[in-house]
Amino acid sequence: MKLKLFGVCVMSVGMALLQGCTGGEMVRDGEVPVEDRSIGAEQPADDSYDGARVSGAELGSEFAGRPVDELLNDPNTPLSKRTFYFEFNSAELSAADRDALATHARFMNEVREVSVVLEGHADERGSREYNLALGERRAKVIERVLTLQGVAREQIQVISFGEERPQALDHDEESWRLNRRVQLLYSGY
Amino acid sequence: MMKFMIRSVAMLLLLFSWQAQARLVIEITEGTEGALPIAVVPFGWLGGADSRTDVADIVAADLGRSGSFAPLEKSQMPGEPHSGNEIDFAAWRAAGVEHIVVGRAQRRQGEGQDELVVEFQLFDVVRGVQMTGYAIPTNSSRIRRVAHQISDIVYEKLTGQRGAFNTHVAYVTVERSGKESIYRLAIADADGHDEQVILTSKQPLMSPAWSPDGERLAYVSFEKGRSFIYMQNVSNGERELLAEFKGLNSAPSFSPDGRRLAMTLSRDGNPEIYLLELRSRVLTRLTHSRGIDTEAAFSPDGKALLFTSDRGGKPQIYRLALDNGRPAGKPQRITYEGGYNARASFSPDGKRLVFVHGNGKGFSIAVQELQTGTLRVLSDTRFDESPSFAPNGSMIIYATERNRRGVLEAVSVDGSAHQRLGLSRGDVREPAWSPYILK
Numbered sequence: 001m002k003l004k005l006f007g008v009c010v011m012s013v014g015m016a017l018l019q020g021c022t023g024g025e026m027v028r029d030g031e032v033p034v035e036d037r038s039i040g041a042e043q044p045a046d047d048s049y050d051g052a053r054v055s056g057a058e059l060g061s062e063f064a065g066r067p068v069d070e071l072l073n074d075p076n077t078p079l080s081k082r083t084f085y086f087e088f089n090s091a092e093l094s095a096a097d098r099d100a101l102a103t104h105a106r107f108m109n110e111v112r113e114v115s116v117v118l119e120g121h122a123d124e125r126g127s128r129e130y131n132l133a134l135g136e137r138r139a140k141v142i143e144r145v146l147t148l149q150g151v152a153r154e155q156i157q158v159i160s161f162g163e164e165r166p167q168a169l170d171h172d173e174e175s176w177r178l179n180r181r182v183q184l185l186y187s188g189y
Numbered sequence: 190m191m192k193f194m195i196r197s198v199a200m201l202l203l204l205f206s207w208q209a210q211a212r213l214v215i216e217i218t219e220g221t222e223g224a225l226p227i228a229v230v231p232f233g234w235l236g237g238a239d240s241r242t243d244v245a246d247i248v249a250a251d252l253g254r255s256g257s258f259a260p261l262e263k264s265q266m267p268g269e270p271h272s273g274n275e276i277d278f279a280a281w282r283a284a285g286v287e288h289i290v291v292g293r294a295q296r297r298q299g300e301g302q303d304e305l306v307v308e309f310q311l312f313d314v315v316r317g318v319q320m321t322g323y324a325i326p327t328n329s330s331r332i333r334r335v336a337h338q339i340s341d342i343v344y345e346k347l348t349g350q351r352g353a354f355n356t357h358v359a360y361v362t363v364e365r366s367g368k369e370s371i372y373r374l375a376i377a378d379a380d381g382h383d384e385q386v387i388l389t390s391k392q393p394l395m396s397p398a399w400s401p402d403g404e405r406l407a408y409v410s411f412e413k414g415r416s417f418i419y420m421q422n423v424s425n426g427e428r429e430l431l432a433e434f435k436g437l438n439s440a441p442s443f444s445p446d447g448r449r450l451a452m453t454l455s456r457d458g459n460p461e462i463y464l465l466e467l468r469s470r471v472l473t474r475l476t477h478s479r480g481i482d483t484e485a486a487f488s489p490d491g492k493a494l495l496f497t498s499d500r501g502g503k504p505q506i507y508r509l510a511l512d513n514g515r516p517a518g519k520p521q522r523i524t525y526e527g528g529y530n531a532r533a534s535f536s537p538d539g540k541r542l543v544f545v546h547g548n549g550k551g552f553s554i555a556v557q558e559l560q561t562g563t564l565r566v567l568s569d570t571r572f573d574e575s576p577s578f579a580p581n582g583s584m585i586i587y588a589t590e591r592n593r594r595g596v597l598e599a600v601s602v603d604g605s606a607h608q609r610l611g612l613s614r615g616d617v618r619e620p621a622w623s624p625y626i627l628k
Contacts, residue, residue, distance in 0.1 A: 089503070089504075089529075124572065125547075125552060125572070126504070126529060126531060126545065126547060126552060126574070127484065127497065127504075127531035127532040127545045127574055127575070128395060128396070128532075128574065128575065128618075128619065129395070129396060129439055129440040129453065129483045129484045129497070129531075129532065130481065130483055130484065130497050130499075130504050130531045130532070132395070132416065132437060132439050132440075132483075133437060133439075133453065133455070133460040133481040133483050134481065136436065136437055136455055136459075136460065137459070137481065140459075158436070159414070159415045160415075160416070160437060161393065161411070162395075164393035164395065164411070165393065169365075170593070171572065171590060171593060
């Protein structure tokens with residue numbers, strides 16, 4: 001499986017995913033960020049660092065493809081954003097979420113073997129059955145973003161857990177924020 | 190009446206023949222004014238051996254919990270009569286009680302060691318006359334059941350309303366250890382004793398709903414990875430998978446005749462209310478909106494459904510008239526106070542509804558009169574949910590959170606008496622008060 005998908009990234013995936021492969025978020029032509037990428041931040045900072053600017057030359061000689069599983073496990077690509085958070089009783093996505101989902105859509109369009117489970121969740125407030133429906137609504141908003149960008153319906157499964165599977169167990173704002181979420185779970189690679 | 194008692198006890202024996210373990214503890218959290226002063230005198234034991242469970246303690250606790258009675262403390266009692274001719278009415282009048290319950294238990298002649306007969310009498314202390322009295326054959330393992338039956342008889346005699354002490358509560362418990370959670374669907378007596386687990390799963394369990402005859406529970410289980418609806422026979426454990434459609438399968442609710450199950454399905458795109466005819470398995474869609482429609486609950490006459498919908502922006506309660514299982518007209522919104530109203534159900538007389546009421550500060554239990562629209566908030570915590578009426582409409586049980594744990598509380602319908610049912614460990618949630626199980 002690993003061998004089969006080896007290099008799929010560089011062979012056909014669009015520019016954004018290629019950037020994903022090389023790890024930088026906003027790589028411009030002819031620029032390769034040399035900033036340490038091991039921090040694991042979801043959203044890499046912009047490319048100016050305290051007045052110092054570094055640029056490199058793309059030599060194009062190295063092999064940039066990566067196995068899909070390694071790619072999906074790399075915390076430094078836009079694909080590593082797998083959890084999307086929501087306001088109370090809302091299923092609206094932020095612009096940044098939509099950008100990240102666009103990267104997921106491109107990836108899924110290229111790697112048709114992968115499928116994704118969209119797990120919708122809610123915080124504990126309000127009624128349980130309504131929250132179950134709310135979790136589904138959130139997951140379906142993401143499903144729609146992905147399918148509008150060409151991802152096949154067969155690649156996506158929506159499951160709502162409502163408030164039954166909290167990420168954080170406290171009964172406070174911070175826990176509620178963490179629990180109002182949709183999680184993307186990849187499989188099939 | 191005697192026959193009735195014997196038969197009902199036999200039925201309950203069938204229903205509760207597993208090993209039982211009491212884990213719920215009751216705590217009365219708020220007293221009441223205007224409650225009837227009554228004395229329930231410790232029962233006499235005429236069998237020679239130990240008396241074990243004191244029937245009087247159970248009866249006094251039942252009556253006290255209802256909010257309608259103020260049982261006299263044992264230490265305040267001027268005597269310990271066990272039958273009518275031992276009662277010094279003047280002394281009890283002086284102690285301030287208006288009614289007195291006395292009783293005794295003894296072995297049944299010629300029967301086995303455990304066979305008992307429990308006798309009790311209820312007296313009007315002011316007039317010095319007996320109001321009712323029974324001899325109830327039973328055995329020592331069913332003594333709690335007999336006590337609840339006595340509570341029901343006393344309650345009905347003195348309030349004119351049928352008692353609901355000899356009923357049950359179904360609920361879900363969750364215990365977390367590390368990354369694992371254990372979910373249990375359990376049934377206990379209405380006073381929280383004698384818990385029996387009827388389903389255990391590592392995946393979430395939700396939304397237990399009683400059939401009107403009390404023989405079955407419908408619920409939601411995630412054991413196959415997502416929410417499916419099951420129906421389980423309470424006494425023999427047999428169950429069937431009723432709904433495994435694409436999308437959500439949730440919020441089951443029986444029709445009053447037990448023939449249909451309302452449920453929420455998102456098989457057609459978004460959550461809508463459907464009606465499943467249990468015998469024919471014919472499915473009828475009842476709602477059509479772009480919002481979430483869920484949490485259906487029938488009116489006692491079966492001619493209407495309540496449900497939660499956010500078709501207007503935020504979740505509110507709507508009422509849909511039904512004509513033989515088909516929608517009759519458009520749903521009417523019936524809650525307007527507060528930005529979040531959900532999970533409604535009718536009182537047994539159909540005159541009011543109870544629901545989760547969010548007002549921006551938190552989520553409380555509220556009762557609304559259907560006729561006038563008057564809304565009364567019954568609880569004062571922030572995380573109250575899943576209210577369920579007792580079958581006589583006198584009390585409401587609901588789930589809330591205390592000291593970071595899910596617990597069950599009950600409140601009298603006028604809001605005057607509160608009580609808590611707490612598990613020794615884990616979270617308790619989603620209580621569903623059983624109907625009268627005796628036919």
